[in-house]
Amino acid sequence: MMLLHTRALFHWITESASKLKALFFMRRGWLAGLMGAFVSSSAWADWTVNMTEGVTAVSRSIYSLHMIIFIICVVIGVLVFGVMFYSILVHRKSKGAVPQQFHESTVVEILWTTVPFLILVGMAIPATKTLIDIYNTDESEIDIKITGYQWKWQYEYVGEGVSFFSTLSTPREQIQNSRIKNPNYLLEVDEPLVLPVGKKVRFLVTAADVIHSWWVPAFAVKRDAIPGFINEAWTNIDRPGIYRGQCAELCGKDHGFMPIVVDVRSEEDYEKWLVERKESAAQERMILEEDWPMARLMTKGKQVYGKVCAACHQVNGQGMPPIFPALKGADVAVNKTRVGDHVDILMNGIKGTAMQSFANQLNEAEIAAVITYERNAWGNKTGEMVTPKEILEYKKSGKYTPDPDNKTVTPFVNTNQAGL
Amino acid sequence: MTAVTDTSHHEDHHHGPAKGLMRWVLTTNHKDIGSMYLWFSFAMFLTGGAMAMVIRAELFQPGLQIIEPAFFNQMTTMHGLIMVFGAVMPAFVGLANWMIPMMIGAPDMALPRMNNWSFWILPFAALMLISTLFMEGGGPNFGWTFYAPLSTDFSPPSTTFFIFAIHMLGISSIMGAINIIATILNLRAPGMTMMKMPLFVWTWLITAYLLIAVMPVLAGAVTMMLMDIHFGTSFFNAGGGGDPVLFQHIFWFFGHPEVYIMILPSFGIVSAILPTFARKPLFGYTSMVYAVASIAFLSFIVWAHHMFTVGIPLVGELFFMYATMLIAVPTGVKVFNWVSTMFRGSMTFETPMLFSIAFVVLFTIGGFSGLMLSIAPADFQYHDTYFVVAHFHYVLVPGAIFAIFAAAYYWLPKWTGHMYDETLGKTHFWLSFIGMNLTFFPMHFIGLAGMPRRIPDYALQFADFNMIASIGGFMFGATQFLFLFIVIKCIRGGEKVGDNPWETDGLEWSVPSPAPYHTFTTPPDVK
Structure with missing residues (x-):
C-alpha cells in the first residue's frame, strides 16, 4: 500500500521533472543567447x-x-x-500582529x-x-581486478591472462581549447573495460600509489582503491551499452583526467572479444622477436612517452620540478654510465615519489623505446639505444647488462656532452 | 568595531585603552581581542574567497583556461583550510570574546593574557600557511582533508610548513576554548544560573568542549604525517605495515565534531536574534540546550559516514548510518523551535532578522541533503560528487557565515554606538542570498548528474550549471566588499543608539552603547 x-x-515527480526540463529547454532560447556571448561549447x-x-x-x-x-x-x-512563511506573512508588526508569550x-x-x-x-x-x-559479493561469475594508478586504471581479467591499462584518450588540444571538444570530452579512454550483460561480475579494487575511487554511476558502484588493500564490489548489468564514470577520490594533479569507460556486450560478443584479446596479447609478446632499429624505437618511444610520461614530465621533458623532475638534460638521462640507473628507475619506480614502476605496465619493447626516446629527445643527444632484448634480460637477471649486439651504443659520437 | 571613545562611565577613569600599536599587541581586553579576531577572520574570509573566485573562474567553462590542474588543487585545498581555520572559527571566537563576558556579567575573560596569546598565534600561523603557495613545488594540494598517502609520500616539500601551521592553529583554538570554558564556568554574575544563560553562551560552552576534545586528535594526525614524511615511520603506508584508512578514521574523528564546532555557535546567535525581532520569547529553551548537547554527543560517533565507500565492514556501515540518521532528530527539534518562536510573534525584518531567517531555511536545506547523504547505499552515488559540495556549502555559507553576518549587524550598534545603514544592510543580504543560492543550488544537480568534486575540468553535460554557479559565485564574492563598507561606515558614524536599540533582553543591552572599555567591573544583579 x-x-x-x-x-x-x-x-509524479519524474513527470514534473521532465515538464520542468521542457520549460528549461524552452527558455534556453534566451539563456543560450546570453551564454553564447561567453561560450560556444554549451x-x-x-x-x-x-x-x-x-x-x-x-x-x-x-x-x-x-x-x-x-x-x-x-x-x-x-x-x-x-x-514559517505563513507566520512571516501574517504575524508581522506592520500588520498589527500582537506577540503571544507562549514559549514551551x-x-x-x-x-x-x-x-x-x-x-x-x-x-x-x-x-x-x-x-x-x-x-x-558471493558467487561471482567473472572477477576483474581494478588497480588505480596516477592517473589511469588497470583492468585484469583474473584467471584469463588478460590485463591492460585504460587511459584518457581526449587529445591535449581539446583540453587546452585549441580544438573543438568531442561529445564525450574527458569521458573517453583508449581501451575500455569490456563486460558481459547478465553475469555477476566481482570487482577487486586496489591502487598502486595513492587512493583512487572507481565509480560508474550507471552501476551505482563506487569503491575506493586503496594501496595495500583490496576492496570488493559487484555488479550485474541488464543492458548492453557504453557506460562512463570517473575517479571519485582526489588523487593528485590529473585526478580529473582518469575516466572509466565500460563497454557492456552480449555474452557471445564478450566471449569473442575475450578470445581476440588473448590472441592480441600473444601477438604483443611476438613483437620482441622483431627488429628494433633506432628510428623505430624513437617513433614508438615518442608515442609511449606522450601516453604515460608526459602527464608529469611534460611533452617538452622539462617536468614540473621539484615534484616531477625534468628529464631534459637530467644526469640520469644523459650520462653514459647511468643507462642502468635509467632502466632501474623505469622498471622499479622510486619509492616515496610519484614515479611508479612500469615493469608490469609496459611491455619490453615499450620500455626500451621510451628509454631510448628519453635519452635522445629534447637535445639529450646521447645517441644511445636500449633494446627490447636488454629489457627482457633485465627482467630475468634484475640488472642491466648491455647487449653485445646492440651496435649503436659505442660508435655514436656524442657532440652534446662536452660541457657536462 | 572597537569601543575606544567612552570615558563618561564612572568606572573607567583609570582603565582606558593604551595608545598606538602596542595597545593591540599587548592588550588583554576581551573587546580589543574580540575585534582583532573579527578583523582577522574577515581578512581571511576575503583571502579564502579570492581563492574560491579563482576556482569558479577556472570552472566557468569546460577546458583549462586560467590555471593548471596542479595549481587548481592548491586553490581548493587552501580555500577549504583558510575558510575553516582562518575565517569561520576565529570569527566565532571573536564573537565569543566580545559577547560572552557581557552576556554573563563578567568583567573580562577568565584568562586574559592567554587570550592575547591565542589570538596572536593566528596571524603567524595563517601567514605560514599562505606562504607555502610561494614555495618550490607549491602549497598543499591534497584537499583540506589531506588524505594519506597523497599528503605524505606524494606531497610537495611545503607540507612540513602546512603541518606546523595546523599545529599552531590548533594550539590557538585549544587555548581559546579553555578560556571560554573557564570564563563561563567561573565568572557568571550572581544569579546567572546555567539554565539562565543565553543560548549563545550555552552553544559556545559545548563547542569549546568539542574543540578541546578533537583539536589534539588533529594534532596527532598531522604529527603522524610528519613522522611518515621525515622520520621513516609507516603509520599510513601499507608497504610498511600501516594503513591509509587509519588516517581517515583519525581525521574524521576530528573532522566531524569540527563541522559542528562551525555551526553550534550559529545556533546560539540565531536563537538570540529570532526572539528579538519576533518580540516573543524563544520557544523551548530547555529542549534547545538538550538538543545542542545531543548533537555534540552524536558528533563523536558518526565520523565514518564520511567513509562509506572505503570498504568498512557491513556492521560498521550500518552503525554509522543509523547514528548519522539520528542527528536529524535533535536538529529537527531546533528548527521546529525556531519556527515556533516566529509563529504568532510580531515580526519586523531588519538585516539581522533577514540573515537569521535565511539561516533557518537554507541551513535546513543543507540538513535535508545531509539526511540524504546519511543513507549509506545512496551515499555510494553521492559520495565525492558536487552533491556533497552543495551540501556542506549550504550548511557552512548560510549556516555559519550568514549567522556571523547576522551577529555582526545585531551587535554592531552595541560595539560602535551607531546604527548601521539599514538600506545597505538589506542590499547586502539580498545580494548575498541570491548569489549564494545561484552558486550552490545548481551544484546539487551536477552532483546527482555525476560530476565528481575537486576536478579542474569537466565533461560537457555539466557546462551550463557550472557557468551559473560561477556567475553566482562572483556575485556573492563581490557583495562582501559592501559588508566591509557598511561596517566601516558604521564605525565612523551614523545614527546614535541608546543602550538597548532592539528593545530586547540580555545583560549586554544593559550597558551603554558603545560598550565601555570595561564593563561589569562590579557584577550586575541577575533576577
Whole structure:
C-alpha cells in the first residue's frame, strides 16, 4: 500500500521533472543567447537535475531510496517552511500582529521528537536491505581486478591472462581549447573495460600509489582503491551499452583526467572479444622477436612517452620540478654510465615519489623505446639505444647488462656532452 | 568595531585603552581581542574567497583556461583550510570574546593574557600557511582533508610548513576554548544560573568542549604525517605495515565534531536574534540546550559516514548510518523551535532578522541533503560528487557565515554606538542570498548528474550549471566588499543608539552603547 503510494509519487515527480526540463529547454532560447556571448561549447550541455536510475538492480534500488528520502525531505520542508512563511506573512508588526508569550509545550516537543524518529526507522529498513545486498559479493561469475594508478586504471581479467591499462584518450588540444571538444570530452579512454550483460561480475579494487575511487554511476558502484588493500564490489548489468564514470577520490594533479569507460556486450560478443584479446596479447609478446632499429624505437618511444610520461614530465621533458623532475638534460638521462640507473628507475619506480614502476605496465619493447626516446629527445643527444632484448634480460637477471649486439651504443659520437 | 571613545562611565577613569600599536599587541581586553579576531577572520574570509573566485573562474567553462590542474588543487585545498581555520572559527571566537563576558556579567575573560596569546598565534600561523603557495613545488594540494598517502609520500616539500601551521592553529583554538570554558564556568554574575544563560553562551560552552576534545586528535594526525614524511615511520603506508584508512578514521574523528564546532555557535546567535525581532520569547529553551548537547554527543560517533565507500565492514556501515540518521532528530527539534518562536510573534525584518531567517531555511536545506547523504547505499552515488559540495556549502555559507553576518549587524550598534545603514544592510543580504543560492543550488544537480568534486575540468553535460554557479559565485564574492563598507561606515558614524536599540533582553543591552572599555567591573544583579 505504502509502496504503491510512493510509486505514484515517483511518477509524479519524474513527470514534473521532465515538464520542468521542457520549460528549461524552452527558455534556453534566451539563456543560450546570453551564454553564447561567453561560450560556444554549451551546445552539448544539458540540464539533468537528478540521479539516473542506472542499469542494475542495485542502482535502481538506490535510485528509489534516493527518491523516497528526497520526497520525505520535500514534504517536511513544505510543512515547516509553510508554517514559517505563513507566520512571516501574517504575524508581522506592520500588520498589527500582537506577540503571544507562549514559549514551551511538552506535548509538541515530544511529538516532534518521536515522529521524525519513526520516519527515520521507516527509512532505515529499506536502506539496510539495499546495503546488505551491496555487500554480498558471493558467487561471482567473472572477477576483474581494478588497480588505480596516477592517473589511469588497470583492468585484469583474473584467471584469463588478460590485463591492460585504460587511459584518457581526449587529445591535449581539446583540453587546452585549441580544438573543438568531442561529445564525450574527458569521458573517453583508449581501451575500455569490456563486460558481459547478465553475469555477476566481482570487482577487486586496489591502487598502486595513492587512493583512487572507481565509480560508474550507471552501476551505482563506487569503491575506493586503496594501496595495500583490496576492496570488493559487484555488479550485474541488464543492458548492453557504453557506460562512463570517473575517479571519485582526489588523487593528485590529473585526478580529473582518469575516466572509466565500460563497454557492456552480449555474452557471445564478450566471449569473442575475450578470445581476440588473448590472441592480441600473444601477438604483443611476438613483437620482441622483431627488429628494433633506432628510428623505430624513437617513433614508438615518442608515442609511449606522450601516453604515460608526459602527464608529469611534460611533452617538452622539462617536468614540473621539484615534484616531477625534468628529464631534459637530467644526469640520469644523459650520462653514459647511468643507462642502468635509467632502466632501474623505469622498471622499479622510486619509492616515496610519484614515479611508479612500469615493469608490469609496459611491455619490453615499450620500455626500451621510451628509454631510448628519453635519452635522445629534447637535445639529450646521447645517441644511445636500449633494446627490447636488454629489457627482457633485465627482467630475468634484475640488472642491466648491455647487449653485445646492440651496435649503436659505442660508435655514436656524442657532440652534446662536452660541457657536462 | 572597537569601543575606544567612552570615558563618561564612572568606572573607567583609570582603565582606558593604551595608545598606538602596542595597545593591540599587548592588550588583554576581551573587546580589543574580540575585534582583532573579527578583523582577522574577515581578512581571511576575503583571502579564502579570492581563492574560491579563482576556482569558479577556472570552472566557468569546460577546458583549462586560467590555471593548471596542479595549481587548481592548491586553490581548493587552501580555500577549504583558510575558510575553516582562518575565517569561520576565529570569527566565532571573536564573537565569543566580545559577547560572552557581557552576556554573563563578567568583567573580562577568565584568562586574559592567554587570550592575547591565542589570538596572536593566528596571524603567524595563517601567514605560514599562505606562504607555502610561494614555495618550490607549491602549497598543499591534497584537499583540506589531506588524505594519506597523497599528503605524505606524494606531497610537495611545503607540507612540513602546512603541518606546523595546523599545529599552531590548533594550539590557538585549544587555548581559546579553555578560556571560554573557564570564563563561563567561573565568572557568571550572581544569579546567572546555567539554565539562565543565553543560548549563545550555552552553544559556545559545548563547542569549546568539542574543540578541546578533537583539536589534539588533529594534532596527532598531522604529527603522524610528519613522522611518515621525515622520520621513516609507516603509520599510513601499507608497504610498511600501516594503513591509509587509519588516517581517515583519525581525521574524521576530528573532522566531524569540527563541522559542528562551525555551526553550534550559529545556533546560539540565531536563537538570540529570532526572539528579538519576533518580540516573543524563544520557544523551548530547555529542549534547545538538550538538543545542542545531543548533537555534540552524536558528533563523536558518526565520523565514518564520511567513509562509506572505503570498504568498512557491513556492521560498521550500518552503525554509522543509523547514528548519522539520528542527528536529524535533535536538529529537527531546533528548527521546529525556531519556527515556533516566529509563529504568532510580531515580526519586523531588519538585516539581522533577514540573515537569521535565511539561516533557518537554507541551513535546513543543507540538513535535508545531509539526511540524504546519511543513507549509506545512496551515499555510494553521492559520495565525492558536487552533491556533497552543495551540501556542506549550504550548511557552512548560510549556516555559519550568514549567522556571523547576522551577529555582526545585531551587535554592531552595541560595539560602535551607531546604527548601521539599514538600506545597505538589506542590499547586502539580498545580494548575498541570491548569489549564494545561484552558486550552490545548481551544484546539487551536477552532483546527482555525476560530476565528481575537486576536478579542474569537466565533461560537457555539466557546462551550463557550472557557468551559473560561477556567475553566482562572483556575485556573492563581490557583495562582501559592501559588508566591509557598511561596517566601516558604521564605525565612523551614523545614527546614535541608546543602550538597548532592539528593545530586547540580555545583560549586554544593559550597558551603554558603545560598550565601555570595561564593563561589569562590579557584577550586575541577575533576577
